[in-house]
Amino acid sequence: MYNKIFNRTGKVLVIILILAITAYAIIKLNKNKLDYIPIQPIAVNSLGEKYVGHDTCIECHLDIVKTHLETAHFKSSSISSKNNILGSFLEGANTFKLNDAVFYKMVLNKNEAFQEAYHSKDNKKISSSKFDITIGSGTKGQTYLTWDKNRLYQQQISYYTPTDSWVNSPQYPLYKIKPRPVIPKCLGCHTTYVEPLGNYLIDKTNNRYKKKNIVFGIDCEKCHGPAGNHVALARQDRLKSEGNAIIGFKNLTRQQRLDACALCHSGLSEKTKRGILNFKAGDTLFHKSDHTTNNQNLDVHGNQYGLLIQSQCFVKSDQMDCTTCHNAHKNERGAVSTFNQKCIGCHDLETLTHRETLQDLDCIKCHMPVQASSKLLINGQERDSIMALKVRTHLIKVYE
Template structure:
């Protein structure tokens, strides 16, 4: 009897051990699979997987939430009621194009539309759906539509300073066909878009293989491997499998921004979206202007060239874009923050800054260093027609740091 009881107890212990082993193994397997199986939202032609930036929230919640508010992240978005800045309300939803055509902006169950109508007719000439918003709305927005896989820019845009619909910059003052969108246009507004035209001058793109806005992976490289590693190794506090800005040289940091902020560029051998953080930009494209002439540098889009020509830059061994800009945060209008960046370099204990400007003007601007030394300048290339028919140049803050009258 005793032997039988011991036998039964032994069997029970063995069964408990087997069940516990498989239970733990299944949990571990489930745990591992959960971390490894991250579904990409797009794939680069070089094989790199893009994942949803929301994946980063678990470990970098505040950084991601702050980045969602930046102009970079909101530079390319699906069109909806929240992302379109122009009004669809009566008396605010029209644009007169000369004296022959009126654009009506309408909201339907299927989306938002631009509908031009000749003034002697009753029905729209066409009804074009606004599928994508280009621009955060800081200065304005343009709108793109899908025609099968062709991506086209619609004629009407939105201009923030006048809070009104306008004729798109560069468009004729008469009804015109939608303009094809090229891959080089998208390179500066979104993290990735796959061109399936077979030519860099084609406007066909893979609808499902694009990443909206400028997200984490545009500046930190592919992060899927990084996420998987730290999910599986939560106690590893040293960032692995990700590009850190602290590891880049000064020129590599500048090149990362110069790709989109150095004016028009001429391609060498590579296609759009080929350049990656850490690459040397001049191997991919060269300036389409004379860098030595300040006259050729426009405030719109060439912040890099103007910064390089500034004494603040030439007299420093380390100054670069992120010295003054935090790419994770929306900083526009934060005067005190930018002033402090200036003071950090220009004030020491032994030599406090002594501004020689007019004391009364300094008071009026609340000691705003940027207002005096990086003023708003009218762009020579970015011009728009406002509703009254006048053409105006858009004001852009210059990055040629200096002493201005």
């Protein structure tokens, strides 16, 4: 009896051992396949390229992503929530008088926010639109977008940081309530990727988009391209043998690096005829004939590139580009000493007339002063109160 039991046990152990060896061999032979976790893209462009988002980039680039999440670029757009809308919803601070006949009230309903328009005479509600997308980091202000089916519109009321108050959206009419379509030129600079519905190159007023195919904010893949293939190779440990499948800024020419920034910082002229949503870092945006070299009337808002290339710092350098002074991975706003060191790196301290005041040195305060925009004007609570958005000029020079 005991012999039978031992024989059975031995056979079972042999079978288990064979199965274990077989399983080990299969695992060994298919290691790459078992280690590889298929990528779930958050968006896919017309070429089939996959956007995976910064949560995936964190796997290998934790430190860079952590600091990037604090930048104004990353916060340039997001799905609206009570946590990222800076304007007040408290009674007494949540209203805006549009004109003598209409006023707006900003209200919260559970976790959703709405702009509601009312007749001043009888407090009768005229309309209600939901805060769906928040545009802007809040450094200077925010504006908000609302969906009507697959059409996207800018809301009437925005938020202005300097006065910590609700304001009429820039250039929005005060005398009538009419939604303003959000065209691709806007989203091209406030999102990493968005899929338009219809041909936006032909229909310039097109404001239809696929809601579930948007990558919000200026995220990693805005500058480095869709990272689906890059992550797939990385997870399979095949990057070195098959390339990086990603755009590296250090591998771009100076003009390519400038063009990548100029896409959104050159005034959005017709230089983007082929489509702002089709542009990727490394593509050509400007030709030599497109360059503005002597125009003192460029507005400080949105045309930093046009102002920079007129600066002697730029003209006399064959290497200077936007990344010379800006680290796109970090929030450097207000970092005076950091920018001073950038200037001192090129300008010998011995040549500075104010070297004795180095302790209080603030190069950009004097040579890149904050100026009022003539393009971006905002109406405050009083109908005739017009405020100009103030932006730091990128025309570097000696100012009076």
